[in-house]
Amino acid sequence: MKLRSTANRRESVPTGELNGEAYVNIGEEAPPRLEKFKKVSVIPLIFLIFYEVSGGPFGAEDSVxxxxxxxxxxxxxxxxxxxxxxxxxITAEMGTMFPENGGYVVWVSSALGPFWGFQQGWMKWLSGVIDNALYPVLFLDYVKSAIPVLGGGWPRVLAVLALTLVLTYMNYRGLTIVGWTAVFLGVSSLIPFVVMGFIAIPKLEPSRWLVVNLHKVDWRLYLNTLFWNLNYWDSVSTLAGEVDNPKRTLPKALFYALILVVFGYFFPLLIGTGATPLNRDMWSDGYFSDIGKMLGGVWLRTWIQGAAALANMGMFVAEMSSDSFQLLGMAERGMLPEFFGNRSRYGTPLVGILFSASGVILLSWLSFEEIVAAENFLYCFGMILEFISFVKLRIQNPTASRPFKIPVGTIGAILMCVPPTILICVVLAIASLKIMGISLLAVLIGFLLHPGLKYVEKKRWMRFSISADLPDLYAATNNESIETIRN
Known part of the structure; x- marks a missing residue:
């Protein structure tokens, strides 16, 4: 058990040393570089997860x-x-095992080596940026009925840019502000659906819930919508280094966020389908506001539109936090140039925020369905690497210290990954040729980026280093266990 001799400097370490690494135990004290920045507590973390995964029922309409x-x-x-x-x-176990901002990048690097760790970081960051490009689109879809000029053309483009800039600045100001903002936005975006539920009680007809026609199911849209609305639980792992006592806070926040997410989808869908006549053609982005008008009048529609706007703001800032801190974590492990690890005076990853915001602006021209399908495709590749890493670490290091451990053995860990892996294969199989082509091109770019960055490092055109604030990583044999950081 050891620390580098100088706590506040960065050391140049070859990135290849990450392969097979193991944590060392460094005691109870937090890294000095983070002591001046306030950590995220459990309640803000619950709502950050809620927004990284869901943000409410907005966007679930396409499933109907x-x-x-x-x-x-x-x-x-x-x-x-x-x-x-x-x-x-899996996020709770691996996130408490590796509580740093690299998140799933560090998991995959530990199990499969630095090359695949970098590919994980590239694919998950890109899928996150693609996903984040959706929220300005959804925001404008909800408000265009009240402000028709935002339906297209230059006004829509300018609105996307303005919204992106404002929310990006919020991320710059600090994760604690983002976390408590997420709490406020989350409560505000769910309240109108509680009110709508009470109004809808006299109009509910349970027989409407049982309507199904298997011959008229768009399986591609259905599965992509479900997958998009219920994934990204692992995104919070890239914020683990900013969490107060992650080995306890992270599992607890994930548990309560799971309940909140499922309730946030199911209840509004139950009300919307049970209290109004079915018109499947109308069930698309923004339809919940129309349901509000049918049940309560213009005031309820306006309230739901406002809630949708708040929800999309919350999803944007939560996703950008995850994406930008992931880049910071990769830089701290020497996978990206050192300047990606620089923090602003608010403790936020300035370069990561700028890169993520630029990606959102460049990708905002895609349609809703194209964005969902593209990010799902890339996300699936990343999840396969996570499942493999989770199982491999269970097999190779079964006695490793895990502050939170799923109460299943090695066989149970393998079996737990089978159903989601089958689902991943289905989602990949139903993707259109266009989405497959774009996604595979993105994967190929990642394969070229890693050796390209290694060449840049070798030529010393940019500085790469591993943060001295992180524990040393050493080559581990199959008989060595992985010790976790105590927080």
Whole structure:
């Protein structure tokens, strides 16, 4: 057990040393560089996870349009057990095992080596940026009925730019502000659906919930919508270094966020499908505001539109926090140039924020369905690497210190990954040729980026280093265990 001799400097260490690394135990004290920045507590973390995964029912409308009420409701009840619960449990175990901002990048690097760790970081960052490009689109879809000029053309483009700049500045000001903002936005965006539920009680007809026509199901849209609305549980792992006592806070926050997410989808869909006549063609982005008008009048529609705007703001800032801190974590491990690890005076990753915001602006021209399909495709590749890493570390290091450990053995860990892996294969198989082509091109770029950055490092055109504030990583044999940082 050892620390580098100088706590506040960065040392140049070859990035290849990350392969097979293990944590060393460095005691109870927090790294000096983070002591001046306030850590995120459990309640803000719950809502950050809520917004990284969901943000409320906005965007779930397509599930009804694609498959009808019964399959939509069943999807948001059954799908969490197939995907969300396993992903959240793996995130809790691995996130407490490796509590630093690299998150899943460090997991994969530890199990599979630096090359695949970099590919994980590239694919997950790109899928996150693609996902974040969706929220300005959804925001404008909800408000264009009240402000028609935002439906297209230059006004829409300028609105996207303005919204992106404002929310990017909020991320720059600090993760604690983002966390408590997420709490406020989360409560505000869910309250109108509680009110809508009470108003809808006299109009509910349970028979409407049972409507299904298997011959008229758009399976691609249905599965992509469910997958998009219920994934990204692992995103919080890239914020683990900013969390107060992550070995306790992270599992607890994931548990409560899971309940909040499922409720936030199922209840509004139950009300919307049960209290209004079914018109599947109308069930698309923004339809919840129309339901509000049918049930309560213009005032309720306006309230829901406002809640949608707040929800999309919350999802944007939460996703950007995850994406930008991931880049910071990769820089701290020497996978990216050192300047990606620079923090602003608020403790935020300035360069990571700027890169993530630029990606959002460049990708905001894509349509809703194209964005969902593209980010799902890349996200699937990343999740396969996470599952493999999780199982491999369980096999090679079964006695490693894990502050939170899923109560299953090696066989149980493998079996737990089977259903979501099958789902991943289905999502990949139903992607259009266009999305496959774009996504595979993105993967190929990642394969070229890693050796390119290694060449840049070799030529010393840019500085790469591993942060001295992180524990030393050493080559581990199969008989060595991984010790975790105590927080």
């Amino acid at each position: 349009g694609a498959a009808g009420p019964l399959l939509a409701l069943l999807g948001f009840l059954v799908f969490p057990f197939i995907w969300s619960v396993p992903e959240a449990l």
